[in-house]
Amino acid sequence: MNKNYNDLLAFVTVAREGSFTKAAGQLGVSQSALSHTVKGLEERLDVRLLHRTTRSVSPTEAGxxxxxSVGPKLADIDRELEMVNEFKLRPAGTIRITAAEHALKTILWPKIKQVLKEYPDITVEISMNYGFVDIVAERFDAGVRLGESLEQDMIAIPISPRLRMAVVATPEYWANHGKPVTPHELVNHRCINIRLPTLGGVYAWEFEKDGKVINVNVKGQIVIESSVNRLDAALSGLGITYVPEDMVMESLADGSLVRVLEEWCPEFDGYYLYYPNRQLSSPAFKILVDALRYSSR
Incomplete structure (x- = not known):
């Protein structure tokens, strides 16, 4: 039998993505060429590997x-090929990371762009995602999460200081609607919400004071994932938003936003870069980890 490992890579990518279109984009080939490759593999094996419909693609039992059996072996081969870069004069390779918008904007990007300038042979692919991504299954090299939500079987490197949330709105909003004295009073206000994929619903704002924890299900006209857009909505006078403190420091300083319930917003564990403990760290990956590593000194 003619052995072509590119055929196996094509099949594994399509099966994992559940789409010829997505897989073709990831592999950098046309959809028709990819379909022809997988079909050729099925003909050589004389077995159907994929169920195909107009809407989806899924593996058969044989697929x-x-x-x-083959997917993990191909991933191991990819990692070993990356390790060959260790023998190059300059570190090289592709690193795939998943992170939410706030971490990407405030922590990752400022440091990653410096790495890219210094090491032109390193490529970084960043996926912005608000859910808890299975980085092993999705073939990411690393992800970013808050310390409180890390999995125990992962190596975790701190990349930010401790964080704190802030409840803010414009002075005009507070003048028209009054300021809440306790978190419970937020239910009587227009709030700018976020729906988190990990929760399957609208996020309940979390507060704590003197050991007392309160989660408030607020309501409003807007539900949006992007913290940047939630902040813009608040600055536009559309209601109250609940965002990381570092995003609103300038607005608080110039008076365009006013903060409330500050005593109910304690610090919490910051962001960590996490990756599998069996990860074979390439020189490029080690450089990125060192660049992102947070030190309080």
Whole structure:
């Protein structure tokens, strides 16, 4: 039998993505060429590997078995090829990271762009995602999460100081609606909400004071994931927003936003870069980790 490992890579990518279109984009080939490649593999094996419909693609029983047996081996080969870069004069390779918008904007990007300038052969692919991504299954090298939500089987490197949330709105909003004295009073206000994929619903704002924890289900006209857009909505006078403190320091200083319930917003554990403890760290990955590592000194 003619052995072509590119055929296996094509099949594994399609099966994992559940789409010829997405897989073609990831592999940098046309959709028709990818479909032809997978079909050729099925003909050589004389077995159907994928169920195809107009809306989705999924592995057959035989395809699932091949995916589970071959997929991890191809991932191991990719890691070993990355390790060959260790023998290059300059560190090189592609690093895939997933992170939410706030971490990306405030922590990752300022440091990553310096790494890219210093090491032109390193490529970084960043996926902005608000959910708890399975970085092993999705083939990311690392992800970013808050310390309180880290998985125990991961290596975790701190990349930010401790964080704090802030409840803010414009002076005009407070003048028209009054300021809440306790978190419970927020239910009587127009609030700018966020729906988190990890919760499956609208996020309940979290508060704590003197050991007392309160979660408030607020309401309003807007539900939006982007913290940047929630801040813009608040600055536009559309209601109260609840965002990381570092995002509003300038607005608080110039008076365009006013803060309330500050005593109910304690610090909490910051962001961590996490990755599998079996990760074979390439020189490029080690450089990125060192660049992102946070030190209070």
């Amino acid at each position: 699932e078995r091949l995916l589970q």
